[in-house]
Every structure is written in C-alpha cells, then in structure tokens.
C-alpha cells in the first residue's frame with residue numbers, strides 16, 4: 001500500500017506583512033529547514049523582534065538556505081549560531097562573500113552603537129549591548145557550504161534544493177525546494193526584467209507552492225532613464241554650489257551609481273567634480289564584482305569604468321577631510337536607509353544647508369531615517385541629537401533592485417499551470433493587498449498573504 005505523504009508545514013517567522021526579517025520555516029514530521037535568516041529593521045517594534053526568544057529550536061533545524069546577502073535576509077544568522085545552531089548554511093559563492101562583508105559591518109555598527117549609547121548615556125538599557133559581535137560572525141562563516149546555480153543538492157531524505165539566479169544583487173538566487181514529491185519555489189528578492197548590472201531572473205515552469213516577494217507589488221517603476229535623472233540632479237546641485245550626498249546600499253546600488261556617474265562623466269554629460277565612495281563595505285563588494293564575472297552582466301571594460309575617477313574613503317579621518325574640502329562634490333556613503341554608517345557624519349554636517357542635496361536611491365522602510373527624509377521631515381535625530389533638514393531631498397525612481405508589479409507578474413506567468421497556492425511575503429500591507437488582487441484578477445490563481453507566526457498545513 002502506498003504511504004500517504006505526511007503534511008508539510010510552512011511558517012513565516014519574519015518578512016510577512018513587512019519587508020524585513022525574512023525567515024521561512026519548512027517542516028516535515030522529521031526534518032526542518034529555514035529559508036533565509038534576516039534581521040528586522042526599521043520601526044522600533046520590528047527591531048525589538050530581533051531580541052525576542054528564537055521561534056525555532058536550533059537543535060531541530062537541519063539547514064539554512066540563503067537567497068542572498070542583504071541584511072534583511074542574512075542578518076540574524078549570528079544570533080542563530082549564538083543560540084547553538086551548527087548545521088550547514090547553503091548559499092552561492094558570491095552570497096557567502098557578500099554575507100561575510102554585510103554581517104561584519106552589521107556587528108561593527110551594533111558594537112559601536114552600544115558603545116556610543118553607554119558613553120553618552122542615551123540608552124534605556126544599562127549597559128547597552130550589541131545583538132551580536134564580530135566574534136559571533138566569525139563563528140557563523142565556517143558553517144557556509146556553497147553551490148552554484150542549477151545544481152540539485154540533497155539535504156536529507158525529505159529535502160533537496162536548487163538555486164536559480166534571481167537578478168537582484170550579486171550572487172542572489174531564488175530557491176526551488178523539493179519535499180516529499182512536492183515542489184516549492186521561494187523567490188527571495190526578485191530583480192527587474194532588465195537589471196543594470198545583473199542578468200535577468202531565471203524562471204520556473206512548475207511549482208506546487210510559490211512564496212513570492214511583494215516589495216513593489218502595488219507599483220510600476222518609472223520608465224525614464226536613470227542617466228537622465230542623475231544628470232539633472234548633479235547639474236542642479238552643482239549650480240547651487242552644494243554637495244550631493246547619496247546614502248547608498250553597499251551592494252548593487254553603490255556599484256550601479258558608480259557605473260552611471262562615471263559613464264556620464266566620461267561622455268561629458270556631468271562636470272568633472274570629485275566622486276567619493278565612503279562605504280568600506282561598498283568598496284569590498286565592488287571588488288567582488290571583479291572576482292565573480294559569471295554572476296553579473298558587466299564587461300571587463302565596464303567593471304573598470306565603475307572605479308574610474310572614484311576617491312575611495314577607507315576611514316573616518318578621511319571622511320572628515322572630504323567634509324572640510326570646499327566646492328561641489330558627490331559623496332556615496334552607507335547606509336542606504338540612513339540607519340547608520342558613514343553617511344551619518346555627512347548628514348550631520350550638510351543637512352542644515354539648502355545648497356546641498358540628499359539623494360535617496362532605493363526602498364526606504366517605514367521607521368528608517370531615509371523614510372522620514374522621503375516624507376519631508378523637518379528634523380532628523382542622529383546619535384541622540386536633532387538636526388534641522390534644510391538640504392533638498394530628492395529621490396531617484398528608476399533605480400531598483402526589485403521587480404515592480406509587472407515584472408513580478410511576468411516572472412510568475414512562466415508557470416505552466418496554477419500552483420496549489422501562492423504565498424505573498426516581503427511587502428508592506430498595501431503592496432501585499434494590491435498584488436493579491438492583481439494576481440487573482442489576471443491569473444485567477446489562489447493567493448494567500450502570509451501572516452507572521454502563522455503555521456500553514458500543506459497537503
């Protein structure tokens with residue numbers, strides 16, 4: 001007699017109803033794997049979730065599978081390891097290297113923030129402690145086991161997986177997971193149909209269950225050229241005699257900006273003003289582009305163009321020298337949502353002057369300083385102090401590492417048959433609901449908006 005397959009459970013421990021903290025647990029009656037292990041960011045009530053007791057027993061977890069190295073997908077790994085997890089962390093080779101850079105930076109920021117809070121006494125916790133340290137990151141990295149895309153990997157008798165390129169950032173993939181005869185697809189973060197630096201996302205034709213990100217599930221990206229937008233903003237800032245500060249994500253966005261700015265500069269479309277890259281992490285990630293040629297679509301010449309005319313700033317003292325230099329300039333500095341990093345030093349000095357421009361270049365999660373700036377805040381709190389916002393705040397709408405609604409639908413429509421269910425995650429409430437309706441209306445497939453902490457039984 002054929003044995004009936006046991007039910008599979010899927011539980012969203014993060015990244016549901018919000019864009020951060022991605023963690024999806026998939027369980028059979030004898031094994032469990034975690035897809036992504038991200039940090040909650042943004043609103044305080046979300047960040048506090050990082051400090052709650054783990055909702056997965058590290059001893060019962062067989063494997064972690066990472067889609068990519070963004071902090072909201074990998075940033076909780078050191079906490080898992082602190083709590084005793086010592087199984088494999090599966091990732092692509094570039095994702096392992098990006099994750100290492102991102103986690104070390106995250107640990108450093110947390111250590112520095114805790115030290116500053118203790119020194120200046122503005123934390124409610126005595127003493128303020130980092131969530132994890134660089135020592136925890138060092139314990140985490142040896143657990144990585146890397147695989148390229150297109151290889152099926154057997155984890156145990158219940159689970160096997162295969163990575164497919166997702167066109168989002170260097171090394172990013174979506175995951176096909178087979179479990180007891182059923183196939184799951186976890187999109188991770190999906191890139192656009194025509195990314196600037198990456199190959200377009202691969203696609204799948206068959207799946208029983210799809211977990212699909214919805215960051216821009218309610219939006220269509222502008223069709224204007226990022227070159228034109230950037231050119232106008234640079235000219236405008238130079239005409240004012242100010243500084244253009246670009247808070248940037250270190251992975252992908254910093255490299256896109258370097259390529260765009262250098263291309264504009266070399267063809268004479270913008271003046272030859274100094275360009276500074278002040279994100280140690282961004283510099284390290286840029287070097288990975290040279291190492292992993294199969295993981296992006298740039299030619300060697302374009303890789304070289306990226307770093308032309310760029311002054312690389314490695315330490316805080318050099319940042320201060322840049323600030324002291326007179327005259328127009330462009331500064332790209334981390335972090336992209338102004339949640340910390342070097343960009344804070346620049347904003348502390350430059351926000352109060354209307355000559356300067358702050359250019360936001362990506363998704364700004366609710367609760368971040370970037371989101372406040374985008375919404376027209378007149379003051380910004382940094383390191384326990386308030387700063388007036390007089391600088392012009394602009395945003396560029398044409399740069400995004402995420403597909404918009406039409407890109408996501410395009411990717412989904414490659415499935416030959418309707419999956420049993422699509423779970424939407426990684427989006428704010430409005431984007432999730434709009435996207436659910438759109439899928440229902442255009443494809444007629446069953447869609448559920450994933451809820452944090454809810455366990456779904458799948459037959």
Ligand SMILES: [Zn+2]
Nearest residue numbers: 068070168189
């Ligand atoms: Zn991402």
